[in-house]
Amino acid sequence: MLEQRIQQQFFESADLLYQVAENLSRPLAVAAQMMVDALTAGGRVLTAGLGISAADATYMASLLSGRFEQERPGLAAMALDAQAQGYADPASALMRQIQTFGHPGDLLLLFEAQASGAAGALLQVAHGQEMSVIVLSGAQDDDWRATLLDTDVQLRVPHSRFARVAEAHRLLSHCLSDAIDVQLLGAAE
Structure with missing residues (x-):
């Protein structure tokens, strides 16, 4: 049974x-191009997530600032800390960090596996900081989708189980990392 x-x-x-x-291959390609454009223009990728999605944000920032499968110089990426001291809730901490670290030309990569x-x-x-946004989301049908701009990209994994969405987000992170490396370095031999 088990x-x-x-x-x-x-x-x-x-x-x-x-x-x-x-369904996700085209928006993934667009998202990867957005990230390459931001990074090559001197911008940074700020990753963020609430709850367990914060771990995905940290993982993605590590892939960018460290390496994925090919050796390369580190890319300007950092994970925002939803648990920053002095804030009543994690969302307030992230908002303050986006205001502090986000600049025009930067990109926010937001992981939202659970509403x-x-x-x-x-x-x-x-958007107030003139940043582009990529959101990796799940099946929840939230009002926040109305705040997406035409220039933003949503990578939505339509599944009711958090575990499946989180697994897919890890694969999407790998796809983005690979696509960025291919654009910057060419295909690995």
């Missing part, structure tokens, strides 16, 4: 990734 349940986790994850591959209710406010702050 083995079947475990196998079902694999099958569900694989099915989701197969289903979204075609937090704060994404709209974070997007508005980023």
Whole structure:
């Protein structure tokens, strides 16, 4: 019984990734180009996430500032800290950091695997700083989508289970990292 349940986790994850591959490939390519444009123009990528998505933001910043699969100079990326001291809630901490560190030409990469209710406010702050925005989101149907600009990109993984969305976000991070490396360095031999 337990083995079947475990196998079902694999099958569900694989099915989701197969289903979204075609729909997300174009917006992923656009998002990767946005990131390359920001970085090569002297901008930075600020990553952010609330709750468990903060770990995805940190991971993505590490892939950019460190390396993915090819050796390259570090790229200007940093994860914002949702747990910064002195703030009543993590969203307030992120808003303050976007205001402090975000500049015109920078890009906010927001991970939103579970509805937090704060994404709209974070997007508005980023737009106020004249930043571009890429949002990796889940199936929740939140009001914040109305705050997306035509120049923003949403990479939406339509699934009701948080675990499946989080798994897909990790793959999307790898796809973005690979696409950035290919554009900057060429394909690995």
